[in-house]
């Protein structure tokens with residue numbers, strides 16, 4: 001499925017498959033990732049007009065239907081909730097998150113090679129950090145919009161290129177001797193990593209998911225401070241210098257503030273303005289946490305059984 005999409009996009013005169021029949025989870029996630037990237041920075045040698053090609057969009061919609069069904073099974077469908085309870089419910093979800101086991105391992109025990117693998121997985125998102133959530137700005141108004149912009153401004157370094165989180169992450173990659181080119185390691189990561197990225201694109205590119213994308217961002221911000229402190233500590237333990245840890249140190253500071261803005265100003269205000277979507281906010285948060293936990297468990301599982309967590313090693 002993904003190979004057929006790639007062949008069609010490459011302009012080799014190959015028609016898109018008429019019906020989507022992904023050969024497993026990895027094939028589904030890779031095909032979706034290839035489609036979604038057309039809405040970000042595109043693919044070298046691929047005509048930008050593919051982004052709005054009706055046949056490709058029809059195919060993508062069928063793949064998204066499968067992905068959304070899987071998300072409902074994984075995170076439970078959106079249920080109606082009292083909009084006033086949204087900030088407290090988000091805090092409960094964040095408190096119950098079992099993702100930190102990976103950050104504890106990285107802080108205390110991970111080898112240089114394991115931490116390097118972690119950075120490779122994360123590079124797929126961090127080199128475009130914040131970009132998916134930016135898509136929702138024109139779909140909002142008032143307090144929720146202002147709150148999202150306040151968060152995004154920090155993510156984009158207040159307009160200073162060296163302080164953009166996307167750029168700060170390159171310092172960490174450089175310290176590990178990794179290739180900092182956008183998308184370089186997409187081939188090296190498996191379905192779980194691609195799914196954590198695809199869920200953001202799915203939510204970001206559809207207006208009907210505008211609440212889910214806010215819930216997703218809130219979950220990220222509300223579960224960020226403790227793991228990022230652990231990542232910074234782990235990297236210092238391995239000899240990482242100030243430049244190498246700057247990305248993580250920055251998130252310890254910034255996300256403690258973002259946590260409150262995201263829960264109350266952004267999600268709380270949005271839920272008050274569009275109460276029928278309050279359940280979608282929580283659905284988005286649950287998807288972020290469930291996919292993150294699934295990914296973290298797979299990475300830890302690989303390391304604990306002496307395997308690489310990458311599907312192939314791509315050298316810079």
Ligand SMILES: [Fe+2]
Nearest residue numbers: 129155165251
């Ligand atoms: Fe950030």
